[in-house]
Amino acid sequence: MSVNSKSVLGVSWRRLVGRRAVPFPVALPRLLVGPRVRLRAFEPDDAPEANAAIRQSMPQLHRWLPWAAREPSLRATRRFVRTMRRRFRDRREFHYFLTTHDSPAIMGCIGVWRRGSDAAEIGYWLGTAHIGHGTMTEAALLLTDAAFDLLDISCVEIYCAQDNVKSRGVPMRLGFTCTGRVENDRIDHQGRMLHTLIYAMNREQWGNHRRGVNSI
Numbered sequence: 001m002s003v004n005s006k007s008v009l010g011v012s013w014r015r016l017v018g019r020r021a022v023p024f025p026v027a028l029p030r031l032l033v034g035p036r037v038r039l040r041a042f043e044p045d046d047a048p049e050a051n052a053a054i055r056q057s058m059p060q061l062h063r064w065l066p067w068a069a070r071e072p073s074l075r076a077t078r079r080f081v082r083t084m085r086r087r088f089r090d091r092r093e094f095h096y097f098l099t100t101h102d103s104p105a106i107m108g109c110i111g112v113w114r115r116g117s118d119a120a121e122i123g124y125w126l127g128t129a130h131i132g133h134g135t136m137t138e139a140a141l142l143l144t145d146a147a148f149d150l151l152d153i154s155c156v157e158i159y160c161a162q163d164n165v166k167s168r169g170v171p172m173r174l175g176f177t178c179t180g181r182v183e184n185d186r187i188d189h190q191g192r193m194l195h196t197l198i199y200a201m202n203r204e205q206w207g208n209h210r211r212g213v214n215s216i
């Protein structure tokens with residue numbers, strides 16, 4: 001049975017539970033830098049560019065993301081940026097935009113938040129134009145590293161719809177293990193029932209596995 005099959009105003013129970021979670025003891029850095037990818041915390045003026053990036057990728061985002069039922073207004077994206085800046089400051093949720101070293105253009109977004117007492121969940125999306133180059137795998141590696149370094153958690157989890165092969169590829173490339181399946185977890189925007197796979201990595205596994213994924 002799934003607690004996530006119901007929602008309040010389009011927000012899943014899972015996220016509501018996460019929102020009530022206690023703050024992390026420390027904040028993650030506002031900038032995380034990898035060989036090719038930079039993760040930077042949201043700035044107040046980001047909404048117009050983020051809104052444009054989301055609109056350009058709507059068909060793909062709409063297919064998989066509960067919040068992408070329709071194109072967001074600029075006002076909605078401003079609210080999202082403002083809320084996530086506050087939650088970053090309050091150490092409750094750490095969201096970043098992805099850029100490269102060569103260009104400040106926003107390519108996508110990744111975030112991490114508390115999931116239960118001992119785990120953190122990572123979620124992400126990438127602009128359609130940037131798919132297929134390993135960008136999100138590198139971003140998820142950076143964020144998993146930071147989470148295990150700095151947060152009071154022993155496990156990082158990534159939740160993917162079973163049919164979302166692209167999304168599942170990210171934790172699989174990083175050596176996460178599929179630890180569970182939530183049947184009939186939610187209904188997508190086309191009315192299809194989706195099953196969710198849970199990918200997990202614990203602190204000890206990551207320490208061992210990390211040596212093998214230094215270069216991706």
Ligand SMILES: CC(C)(COP(=O)(O)OP(=O)(O)OC[C@H]1O[C@@H](n2cnc3c(N)ncnc32)[C@H](O)[C@@H]1OP(=O)(O)O)[C@@H](O)C(=O)NCCC(=O)NCCS
Pocket residue numbers: 060061064065123124125126127130131132133134135136137138159160161164166167168169170173216
């Ligand atoms: C999920 C999502 C971020 C995955 O994007 P992606 O580009 O496939 O993931 P990455 O950026 O890590 O790139 C991996 C791909 O690049 C290829 N690649 C090329 N160079 C690479 C490199 N140096 N390292 C790793 N992969 C590389 C991989 O082979 C893989 O391609 P494949 O799927 O054809 O095998 C993207 O599809 C998306 O935003 N989807 C919509 C939103 C969504 O589903 N979010 C997740 C909800 S749970």
